Amino acid sequence: MTEHRGLADSSIPLSEAFDLALLDLDGVVYLMGELIPGADEAVAEFRRRGTVRFITNNASRSAEQVAALLTSRGVDASPDEVRTSAQALAAALATRIPQGGRVLIVGTTALADEIEAVGLVPVRTIDGGPAPVAVAQGISPDVTWRDLSGVVTAVRAGALWAVTNRDSTIPSPTGPLPGNGTLVAAVVETLGRAPDVVAGKPEPVMFQQTIDQSLGIRPIAVGDRHDTDIAAARAVRVPSLLVLSGTATPASVLNLPPDARPDYLGWSLTALTEPHPPVSQDDSDGVHVWRCGHWRVESSPTGLTLTGTQGSLEPDHLDALRALTVAAWAVADDGMATPTLTAGDAMAKTALSGLGLVGD
Missing domain, CATH: 3.40.50.1000 (HAD superfamily/HAD-like)
Structure with missing residues (x-):
């Protein structure tokens, strides 16, 4: 499999690009049994065009109990849509x-x-x-x-x-x-x-069985852990969305090894119903620059500098993370140690702080 040196993009919502969603539960749909905001709406939106399956490493509940918990939290589910470890x-x-x-x-x-x-x-x-x-x-x-x-x-x-x-x-x-x-x-x-x-992820068994038993032909896996959810998706060659509503953090995303990198990033499961902007790269004049939305990341021998660009008073910090992520992966693959992150302006300083990343 070709290793990731970047993130994929989609001009249409992922719910329109894929027809089978393989959803992790803890940290994606709910957190310690409590619904993560927007998860119910995201599942309902995906169901309008495709099929949803809930796949969990948590073996403490039966499929019937998981379905009942989901339904009680406003997410319609039946036991045959659940696969547990x-x-x-x-x-x-x-x-x-x-x-x-x-x-x-x-x-x-x-x-x-x-x-x-x-x-x-x-x-x-x-x-x-x-x-x-x-x-x-x-x-x-x-x-x-x-x-x-x-x-x-x-x-x-x-x-x-x-x-x-x-x-x-x-x-x-x-x-x-x-x-x-x-x-x-x-x-x-x-x-x-x-x-x-x-039995559970990252072993591919649960994903592969679910795909084989489902009608969908364009699956996407959604999880909050790179070492289980994303690794399992890559094992069965399925695109993946890593969300930051559970275990994963912006800092952990920047340091992912090539074999554990997702195709898409999102704050939560609502990212499944949204387009995903591209991260472009410009290597002219010997300077490596990555752009996403209203953000620019420049590489130097000492690290990465994030700068906000004109055009938005409240630029999306997720776009800043996307640009930083692709830049960090690229320099890591080229042999650079974990890069130092620097804020190029006040806007970038706010973004780095909001993402929980170290910035000057």
């Missing part, structure tokens, strides 16, 4: 162990139900009865040291070790909180090896 994990185990096999569950009832639905037997302890032939590990606020010790013991005894995802964090209104990946990491550290199966 618990479902993907259960499907993976069903192809690897015999029907009736005992599976140690570390996670919520939703994970146990999915295991049972594919003909396997969920158990909560390694004490009593035959030893489990597999372990299914997912996020739960009630996971304890004893639970993790059970995983270690079962895997050492030969059980197949499957995890729903390896997300290091989950978004919250107060900032990132520990995700399932932190619990998996504790077991990895103890065992000295990785899990046998990882």
Whole structure:
């Protein structure tokens, strides 16, 4: 796959350019169960022309519970429009162990139900009865040291070790909180090896299954994490939109490696219903300059300078970020260390401050 040296643009809203939206949930549609402003309207707008599917690494809720939560927040959804990492994990185990096999569950009832639905037997302890032939590990606020010790013991005894995802964090209104990946990491550290199966993003399984089962022929993935959502989209060669309503920040976007860069940037899911302006580059006279909207970024040996241009009293700071992003990616790919950001005028100083970026 060709690596990104820039962002894509679209003169029409993305909801008109694509007909299948693969939407992450936490940090995209809602945050800790609370609707992100505008998400309901964005989903409704996309549905007028295409198909929406909700795809989540969070294994703590069933598809029915996710659909009910979305509906209660004003986003119309049915269980068959939801794909969870618990479902993907259960499907993976069903192809690897015999029907009736005992599976140690570390996670919520939703994970146990999915295991049972594919003909396997969920158990909560390694004490009593035959030893489990597999372990299914997912996020739960009630996971304890004893639970993790059970995983270690079962895997050492030969059980197949499957995890729903390896997300290091989950978004919250107060900032990132520990995700399932932190619990998996504790077991990895103890065992000295990785899990046998990882069901969730960035593995491509959930995206590919959803695309294969949907009518859409022009899919786009929307997420708030480059290491899961965007990486999974790139794995199945699907364009992606990275939104800043969850885990991703402007600073993290500037430092994305080539294999984790999105095609589009937006503040939130509402970006799915908007056009996306181009970022142009001018390398005349030996000076590298990038422009987007009313913003100009110039590269020098010491870093990048952002300057506002004439024509708007309140230029869009997202356009400033787009220009900075393409410039930062380009200089990084050319071997420059993380560039210093400098404000060329008062307008740029306000933008850098508003984006949470360091500026002079």
